[in-house]
Every structure is written in structure tokens, then in C-alpha cells.
Amino acid sequence: MSDLIGVWTGAILTLLVFSYLLGDTPLFRIAQAIFVGVAVGYAATIAIQVVLIERLALPLLQNSLGNWHLFIPLVLGLLLFAKLRAQWAPLGNLPIAFLFGVGSALAIGGALSGALLPQLGATVVPLTTLDNLLLVVGTLGAFLSFRFVTLPQRPAGRVIEAAARGWGYVGRWFVLVAFGAIFAATAVSRVSILINRVYFLLHDWLQVVK
Amino acid sequence: MIQCPLCGYENRDGSKFCGNCGARLTQSSGLTCPMCGEPNKVESVFCSKCGARLVPLIVAPTEQAPPTTPPIKGLSLPAKPPAETPAQTEPPAQTAPREATSSSEWLDRLRTLQPEEEAPAKPASEEEAQVPEGLGAPATPSAEEAAPRAPVEAEEDIPDWLRTSIPTEPRAEEETPPSEPAPSREDWLRQLREATTAVEEVPDWLKPAAAIPATEEPAPAEPSALPPLELASVPIETAIPEWLRETAPEPSAEKPAPVEEEKPGETLIESLVAAAPPTTPVAPAWLTEEPAAAEEEDLPDWLRTPVPIEPGAPLVAEPAAPAIEPAAPDQVPAWLTALKPGEVEAPFAELEKEPIETSGPLFGLAGVLPLAAAIAEPHALPQPPAPRSTEGARAFEAILASAPASAAPAVRPRRVWTMRPLIYLLLALAIVIPFFVPFDLFGLSVPISGGVAAEEFVRVIDALPPNSTVLLSFDYEPGLAGEMDLQATAIVRHLIRRPVKIVAVSTLETGPQMARRVLEPAARAAGNYDYGVHYVILGYLPGNEAALSKLATDGFAPDAREAVYQVAFSTTPVGANVKTLRDVALVIEFAGTDAALRMWMEQVQPRANARIVAGVSAAVEPNARAYRSAGQLTALIGGLLGAAQYEILSQQPQPGLAVISVNAQTAAQLTLVAIVILGNIVYWVRRPRRVKDQRG
Numbered sequence: 013m014s015d016l017i018g019v020w021t022g023a024i025l026t027l028l029v030f031s032y033l034l035g036d037t038p039l040f041r042i043a044q045a046i047f048v049g050v051a052v053g054y055a056a057t058i059a060i061q062v063v064l065i066e067r068l069a070l071p072l073l074q075n076s077l078g079n080w081h082l083f084i085p086l087v088l089g090l091l092l093f094a095k096l097r098a099q100w101a102p103l104g105n106l107p108i109a110f111l112f113g114v115g116s117a118l119a120i121g122g123a124l125s126g127a128l129l130p131q132l133g134a135t136v137v138p139l140t141t142l143d144n145l146l147l148v149v150g151t152l153g154a155f156l157s158f159r160f161v162t163l164p165q166r167p168a169g170r171v172i173e174a175a176a177r178g179w180g181y182v183g184r185w186f187v188l189v190a191f192g193a194i195f196a197a198t199a200v201s202r203v204s205i206l207i208n209r210v211y212f213l214l215h216d217w218l219q220v221v222k
Numbered sequence: 223m224i225q226c227p228l229c230g231y232e233n234r235d236g237s238k239f240c241g242n243c244g245a246r247l248t249q250s251s252g253l254t255c256p257m258c259g260e261p262n263k264v265e266s267v268f269c270s271k272c273g274a275r276l277v278p279l280i281v282a283p284t285e286q287a288p289p290t291t292p293p294i295k296g297l298s299l300p301a302k303p304p305a306e307t308p309a310q311t312e313p314p315a316q317t318a319p320r321e322a323t324s325s326s327e328w329l330d331r332l333r334t335l336q337p338e339e340e341a342p343a344k345p346a347s348e349e350e351a352q353v354p355e356g357l358g359a360p361a362t363p364s365a366e367e368a369a370p371r372a373p374v375e376a377e378e379d380i381p382d383w384l385r386t387s388i389p390t391e392p393r394a395e396e397e398t399p400p401s402e403p404a405p406s407r408e409d410w411l412r413q414l415r416e417a418t419t420a421v422e423e424v425p426d427w428l429k430p431a432a433a434i435p436a437t438e439e440p441a442p443a444e445p446s447a448l449p450p451l452e453l454a455s456v457p458i459e460t461a462i463p464e465w466l467r468e469t470a471p472e473p474s475a476e477k478p479a480p481v482e483e484e485k486p487g488e489t490l491i492e493s494l495v496a497a498a499p500p501t502t503p504v505a506p507a508w509l510t511e512e513p514a515a516a517e518e519e520d521l522p523d524w525l526r527t528p529v530p531i532e533p534g535a536p537l538v539a540e541p542a543a544p545a546i547e548p549a550a551p552d553q554v555p556a557w558l559t560a561l562k563p564g565e566v567e568a569p570f571a572e573l574e575k576e577p578i579e580t581s582g583p584l585f586g587l588a589g590v591l592p593l594a595a596a597i598a599e600p601h602a603l604p605q606p607p608a609p610r611s612t613e614g615a616r617a618f619e620a621i622l623a624s625a626p627a628s629a630a631p632a633v634r635p636r637r638v639w640t641m642r643p644l645i646y647l648l649l650a651l652a653i654v655i656p657f658f659v660p661f662d663l664f665g666l667s668v669p670i671s672g673g674v675a676a677e678e679f680v681r682v683i684d685a686l687p688p689n690s691t692v693l694l695s696f697d698y699e700p701g702l703a704g705e706m707d708l709q710a711t712a713i714v715r716h717l718i719r720r721p722v723k724i725v726a727v728s729t730l731e732t733g734p735q736m737a738r739r740v741l742e743p744a745a746r747a748a749g750n751y752d753y754g755v756h757y758v759i760l761g762y763l764p765g766n767e768a769a770l771s772k773l774a775t776d777g778f779a780p781d782a783r784e785a786v787y788q789v790a791f792s793t794t795p796v797g798a799n800v801k802t803l804r805d806v807a808l809v810i811e812f813a814g815t816d817a818a819l820r821m822w823m824e825q826v827q828p829r830a831n832a833r834i835v836a837g838v839s840a841a842v843e844p845n846a847r848a849y850r851s852a853g854q855l856t857a858l859i860g861g862l863l864g865a866a867q868y869e870i871l872s873q874q875p876q877p878g879l880a881v882i883s884v885n886a887q888t889a890a891q892l893t894l895v896a897i898v899i900l901g902n903i904v905y906w907v908r909r910p911r912r913v914k915d916q917r918g
Contacts, residue, residue, distance in 0.1 A: 033646055051732075054731065054732065055731045055732075058731040058732075058762055059731065059764070062731075062761060062762050062764060063764050066783065067764075071781075114768060115766075115767065115768075118767040118768060118771055118825065119767060119824075122767060122771075122821075122824030122825045122828075123824055125824070125828040125829075126820075126823045126824030126825065126827060126828045126854070127820070127823065127824055130828075130849075130852045130853075130854055131848060131852055133852065134848070134851055134852035134853070147851075190844065193844045194841070194844045194845070197840045197841050197842075197843055197844050197860075197861070198840070198841040199894070200840045200841075200861060200862075200887070200891065201702075201705055201839045201840035201841040201861060202841075203887060203890045203891065203894070204704065204705040204840060204861060204862040204883070204887060205701070205702065205704040205705050206653065206704075206890075207653055207704070207862070207883045207886045207887055207890065208703075208704025208705065208707075208708075208879075208883065209704060210650075210653050210654060210657075210886070211657065211879070211882070211883060211886075212704075214654070214657055221657045221658065
């Protein structure tokens with residue numbers, strides 16, 4: 013029975029979303045409001061249950077001295093409420109600064125070790141195959157296409173400038189192709205989701221497809 | 223050049239004292255606008271920058287009518303032509319001294335204004351104070367309230383060495399023609415008494431004007447009435463210039479030709495006065511009463527006995543004394559009415575009606591910028607409308623005057639047809655038909671039997687040791703479940719068949735539900751794959767990068783609980799031997815976004831050196847391929863096609879949803895490509911005609 017209610021609810025909400033094909037209809041607005049409300053409510057419930065209760069309140073209630081370090085995030089979290097009043101708002105900058113500082117440190121360190129250095133190393137390949145050649149030419153051309161400096165107007169500088177400009181022009185086409193591939197892949201992804209929704213209507217709701 | 227306010231002498235710029243009379247020039251060189259601070263000429267009435275009035279509108283009742291005498295600049299605005307240049311408004315010789323105080327001074331004086339300060343009867347000097355009241359008052363006409371103060375102030379500023387060289391009565395000297403010697407005060411009074419003989423020499427057409435208490439015209443509204451002082455103190459014969467005497471019109475007893483200038487503003491004022499309801503001037507009671515005995519003692523002998531005036535008597539023989547006669551109400555001159563103490567306050571009473579400024583430099587003042595006075599003042603004539611505007615107005619009138627056209631039948635706006643519904647229809651058919659009629663589309667279907675990426679992925683799974691533990695991260699939202707569930711389901715089924723143990727986590731709040739959505743049906747389908755024994759859902763890992771970094775370095779938290787039964791993870795058969803990522807044989811990341819995959823690549827892979835494979839959305843696949851090329855990902859599949867390939871290559875017992883949906887995916891993609899090509903063809907075919915229409 014619960015499955016039947018879930019199927020019908022899902023089917024009706026799917027049709028409400030499809031009503032957007034006719035324009036920004038009130039039916040679509042209803043479905044949109046339901047989805048936003050459910051998502052926010054679910055996220056808040058998970059955050060309260062998983063974070064505040066299981067990882068903060070219960071450990072502090074059970075063993076406060078042993079989990080003394082949990083008072084630090086507790087105080088930082090409470091300081092965020094200072095943002096509600098203008099006079100105390102500066103106190104709320106402390107936890108925000110802590111979050112930004114930790115986040116930036118992790119992101120920068122991870123980008124260096126997990127993205128920049130490995131990706132640079134991946135471009136150092138022998139130019140023995142066409143794939144490797146295209147990889148090197150495309151990578152360097154993409155870098156040169158974002159060049160915002162001009163070399164000195166000396167004879168050698170003019171030659172290098174012309175070469176860099178031409179290579180950057182080629183690299184710009186690599187960038188355009190990459191953007192086109194990302195766009196096409198996104199379209200394919202959304203078509204897959206559409207197919208899944210149509211299959212849900214035909215198979216689970218209408219049961220006309222096995 | 224700086225013009226002396228007293229003598230009119232042109233001084234060079236920067237002069238502080240007049241080179242002719244020695245008067246101080248610094249404060250009289252200009253008027254500062256109280257509104258904008260713009261320095262203006264001393265004779266300016268309105269600010270040349272903002273148009274604010276520079277001189278307070280405090281006038282005696284007689285001044286409201288245009289005076290016969292030339293206007294005193296800065297005080298007689300209504301008589302000033304709007305378009306007249308300052309050079310044209312140079313005062314004649316008999317004008318009162320210009321206002322010698324700066325704007326701040328007159329503002330301050332207005333703030334502390336006392337009625338007696340503004341009373342025109344106040345003598346200009348102590349010598350004038352000795353003049354009898356009835357005579358001293360006319361010596362300072364009400365139309366020039368502040369004028370008598372100027373000589374006194376100017377004298378105070380004159381150096382001592384210069385004071386001795388200045389005539390004792392500069393004002394009398396100014397009011398007399400230059401050819402006449404300046405009479406002393408005694409002579410002045412004597413002339414006042416002997417004015418009768420001088421009046422006899424006045425032409426007939428000026429005699430009514432010489433006799434102020436004339437009976438024909440009401441005094442308050444008489445614009446041509448000269449102040450009696452000038453008629454009385456100065457012989458009329460000498461006061462009238464020769465040119466005026468020659469151009470005098472025919473003598474008329476009804477209305478003497480006054481010596482007045484034609485002012486554009488006067489026409490308007492006169493018309494307004496004429497349009498106003500007639501008012502009968504009423505003589506004040508203090509004039510009709512007999513003078514008190516004490517007052518009579520102060521009067522000179524020639525004034526003690528009032529001379530009776532008969533209405534029809536000739537006016538030529540009357541001296542200036544009738545000014546104090548108890549005349550009929552309509553015979554009281556305006557200047558004399560203004561001298562009555564009780565009526566002097568009339569201007570202030572009017573000012574009290576005006577709103578008092580509450581801020582700005584005019585704080586505490588009223589009537590400085592009265593609206594009524596601004597309306598009554600002469601304004602520049604409005605510019606005639608442009609011919610184009612006139613033509614437009616006539617055309618509009620013609621349209622309004624024309625008969626209304628017959629109402630055309632309401633035409634419903636034609637709905638513009640677009641290809642959007644057709645695209646929707648084609649796409650829907652391309653998706654629905656393959657579910658009912660599987661076909662290969664003439665061999666154009668995407669090959670799902672092979673795939674390098676999927677083969678690599680399958681080999682990695684097949685290489686896992688039996689009963690090893692695999693960490694699955696479900697990092698996609700429910701919105702992407704339609705695409706990502708297909709990959710996850712195919713991979714989980716393959717893992718169950720191996721068999722390996724599964725630990726599921728997520729960096730998203732909704733991830734655990736996605737894990738249950740995939741794992742539980744696959745476990746039920748397998749039959750002997752139990753929760754807690756073979757697989758565990760750890761749930762949500764809050765903290766994003768921080769949580770993954772901690773997981774990579776410290777492993778699973780000792781007090782971590784699984785998400786379904788809230789049992790400690792370490793107590794479960796799955797988690798008994800899993801403490802860190804080193805205890806995990808493989809990490810499988812299901813990433814719906816670039817951010818989720820990037821976190822695992824940046825925080826976990828370099829720190830834990832774990833083997834990571836990823837099944838990602840088709841939108842993430844182009845970026846994920848870079849990690850695969852760099853070796854950070856051991857294997858990668860993407861989108862619906864990757865799921866279908868994995869289902870086939872992993873030898874699923876029954877075809878999954880990915881294989882069923884791949885035909886619809888192929889048909890939809892081909893339809894989209896055909897629509898894009900067709901749209902471009904139509905665009906390029908219709909472009910010349912559209913360009914021609916735009917140019918035409």
C-alpha cells in the first residue's frame with residue numbers, strides 16, 4: 013500500500029513538473045514548493061540528528077570531561093547566533109573565520125596535491141603517439157589562450173609573441189571543444205533522467221511497459 | 223569695480239573704503255545669498271544663482287503700491303522690470319542710500335526684530351529727534367524704512383579725519399539737486415513752513431500732487447503721491463527738473479501727471495489693484511482726535527492751530543502742515559497712516575501668518591520667501607511654444623474634434639507559432655517508442671557491448687579478493703538518481719556476486735537514502751546478502767573536505783554508528799576488521815557533481831593512497847576523464863551508456879534498466895541532433911530574406 017501511495021505521489025508530482033512545458037503554471041509552482049520544502053526539511057532533520065545529537069549532544073552528556081574538545085565546536089556554533097543581533101554580530105565572525113580558514117587550507121592543500129601536481133605530471137608524456145601530441149599541444153595552447161601579457165617589441169620578442177598568439181588561438185579551439193563536450197554531456201545526462209522519469213510513468217505507474 | 227553704497231563712486235576692485243566719501247566698502251560690496259552663499263551685487267533683489275530673495279519682504283503698507291519715486295533698489299521689487307539689466311536700474315539721485323548691511327546682518331536683525339526698530343518715525347540722528355513728532359515722521363518716508371539708518375551707520379565707519387570734511391547733513395544734500403546748496407536743519411524746517419510760497423510757483427498740473435491731503439484720490443492707494451517731506455522741504459520749483467516741466471501735459475485737476483516711470487511690473491500691479499475689491503480708507507482714530515495738551519506743548523506755534531481744510535478749497539495755498547490735520551478718512555495719506563504705531567505692526571502681523579523657517583540659514587524667520595509675494599512679483603513672460611509643439615497641439619485638437627471612427631471588430635492577436643511544441647512532441651516520441659518497439663535504428667545505436675572504460679571497471683571488480691571490504695560513497699542527489707542509480711545498481715549487483723562486503727557512506731545528507739535505495743533491493747535479490755553481515759550503511763559524513771581528510775588520515779571514527787539500527791560500526795561483522803582506508807580494498811565513488819569527485823581526488827586519494835574507481839554522471843564524465851588519464855582513478859564509467867555497458871560486461875543474470883533505456887537514449891540523442899541540424903538549415907535558408915526585411 014505504501015508503495016502504491018509512493019508511486020501515485022511520484023507520478024502526480026512528475027506530471028506537475030512536466031506542466032512547465034506549458035509555461036510557468038501554478039501546478040509547477042506547487043511541485044516546486046513541495047520539493048524545496050521537503051529537501052530543506054530533510055536536510056535540517058539529518059543535520060540535527062546526525063550532527064547535533066549524535067556527534068555533539070550525546071557525547072557531551074555521556075562523558076563531558078572525556079569529550080572536552082567538543083566544547084570548542086559548541087562554543088563556535090553558539091557564537092554564530094550572535095549574527096542575529098547587530099551589536100553582537102562581530103562575535104559571529106570568529107566561527108565564520110574558523111570555517112573559512114580551515115576550508116581554505118584544506119582546499120588549497122588538496123588542490124596542490126590532488127589536482128595541480130598530478131595533472132601537470134599527466135601532461136609530461138612522450139610525444140610518440142597522436143594522442144599524446146594532441147594532449148600536449150592542447151594543454152599548452154589552452155594555457156596560452158589565457159595569456160594577458162605582451163612580450164617586449166624586440167625582434168625575438170615579436171617572433172615569440174606571434175608564435176604564442178597563434179598557439180593560443182589553437183588552444184582556444186581546444187577550450188571551445190571542451191566546453192562543447194561538457195555541454196553535450198550535460199544534455200545527455202538530463203536526457204537520461206528524462207528517460208528514467210518516462211519509464212517510471214510507463215512501468216511503475218501505468219504499468220504498460222514490462 | 224566696487225560702487226560706493228553712499229555716493230555711488232566707482233572704486234577699484236579690492237577697495238575697502240570709498241575713494242570719494244571714505245565709507246567702508248567691504249560689507250557693502252555685495253549681498254551673500256542666505257540659501258546658496260552666492261555673492262550678489264548690493265542692489266540685487268534675487269540671487270543670481272538660485273533665485274532666492276536677498277532682501278526680506280518687510281514693507282510698509284504704502285510700499286505695497288508702486289511708488290511714484292524711482293524705486294529703491296533692493297526694496298522695490300514690483301517696480302523692477304524683469305528683463306532690465308542692472309545698468310538700467312541705476313538709482314536716480316534722490317534714491318535712498320543703498321542697504322549697507324550684509325545679508326547676515328539683516329537676517330540677524332530680523333531674528334531680533336522689534337517693532338520700534340522698524341518704525342519709520344525713528345529719527346536718524348539726535349538732531350532729528352528734536353524735530354517735532356509730526357514733522358519728524360514725514361522726514362523718513364515709510365517706503366524707505368531702513369534707509370535712514372544707512373547714513374548713521376556710514377558715519378560711524380568714516381574715519382575721524384574724514385568725518386570733519388563731510389557735510390553735517392549728507393542725506394539732505396543727496397535729496398536736493400546738486401545745484402542747490404545743502405540747507406541746514408533749521409533752514410529745512412523753515413522751508414517746510416514756507417512751503418506755501420513755493421507751492422504757489424508750482425505749475426497747475428502739479429499742484430494737486432504738492433498738496434498731499436488732496437480730496438480727489440485716496441491716499442493709501444495713490445501711486446503718485448510723493449512723500450510730503452520732499453515737497454515740503456524742497457521747493458517744488460527746484461525739485462522739478464526742467465525737462466519735466468517742459469514735457470508736462472495739460473494741467474488736469476482730476477489726475478495730475480505724476481513723475482513716474484513706465485515699469486512693466488506696474489501694469490500688472492495696477493491691474494491687480496484694479497481687480498481687487500475697492501476698499502475705503504478709513505482714517506485712524508488718533509488722527510481724528512484732538513491732540514492732547516502735552517502734545518500741543520511740543521508742537522511749534524505754527525502747528526498748534528490746525529488749519530481747517532475744506533474739501534473744495536484750492537490746494538495750492540495749503541502748506542505741508544495738513545499732514546497732521548484731522549482730515550477726513552479718505553484724505554489720510556498712506557505714508558501718514560503707516561506712521562501710526564498700531565498699524566506699523568501690520569507687516570509683522572502678516573509675517574506671523576507666514577510659516578516660520580525651522581532650519582537652514584533662515585531659521586526663525588518668516589516671510590523671507592513668501593509664496594504670495596513671489597506670485598505677485600513680475601515674472602518673465604513665458605516663451606512662446608515652439609512651432610512644432612503648436613502644430614502637434616493643433617493636430618491633437620483636430621483628432622479630438624473629428625468624429626470617432628467606427629469601432630473595428632476586435633481582432634484577436636494572432637498567436638505566433640513556434641517550433642517548441644513540435645520539439646517536445648518529437649522528443650517524447652523518441653523516448654516512448656523504443657520502450658514498446660525495440661529496434662537498432664539501422665545500426666546507429668550506441669555500441670553497448672564493448673567499452674574500454676567499462677571493461678577496466680569490470681576487471682577491477684573481478685580482481686577484488688573474496689570477502690574483502692569495499693567502500694561505496696553515494697554522492698549524488700535524488701534528482702540524479704534516475705541516471706546514477708543505474709550505475710550503482712549494476713556495480714552493487716556485481717559486488718554481491720563476487721562476494722565482497724560493502725560499507726556505504728555519503729558526504730551529502732541525502733546520500734544514505736540513495737544507498738538504501740540501491741543496496742536493499744540488490745541484497746533482497748541476492749537472497750543471502752544481509753545487512754550488518756555483508757553490508758553496512760554508515761550514513762552521512764558531515765564536514766565535506768574536513769570529513770574526508772579525517773577519514774583518509776584517521777580512518778573510521780571508533781564511535782561511528784551505522785545509519786539503519788544505530789549500532790556501533792566496530793561491533794558489526796563488516797566493521798570489525800575495518801579501521802582505516804588501508805583495510806578497504808577499493809573505494810567506489812558515485813559522483814553526481816564535479817565537487818564530490820574533486821573532494822575524493824584531492825583529500826582522500828593523495829593522503830590514503832587508496833584505489834579509487836568512479837561511476838559518474840554524464841555531465842561529470844569530461845572532467846573525470848582527466849583524473850583517469852592522470853592515473854588518480856583506477857577505472858571510470860559515466861552516464862547511462864556506461865551503466866548499460868557495465869550490465870552487459872558484468873554478465874548480469876537479467877538485463878537491467880540501463881540496457882532497456884539505452885535505445886531510448888540513442889533515439890533521443892539522434893532526435894536532438896536532427897533538430898539542431900534542421901534548425902540551422904532553416905536559419906540559413908531564411909537568413910537572406912530576414913536580412914532583406916530588416917534592411918528594407
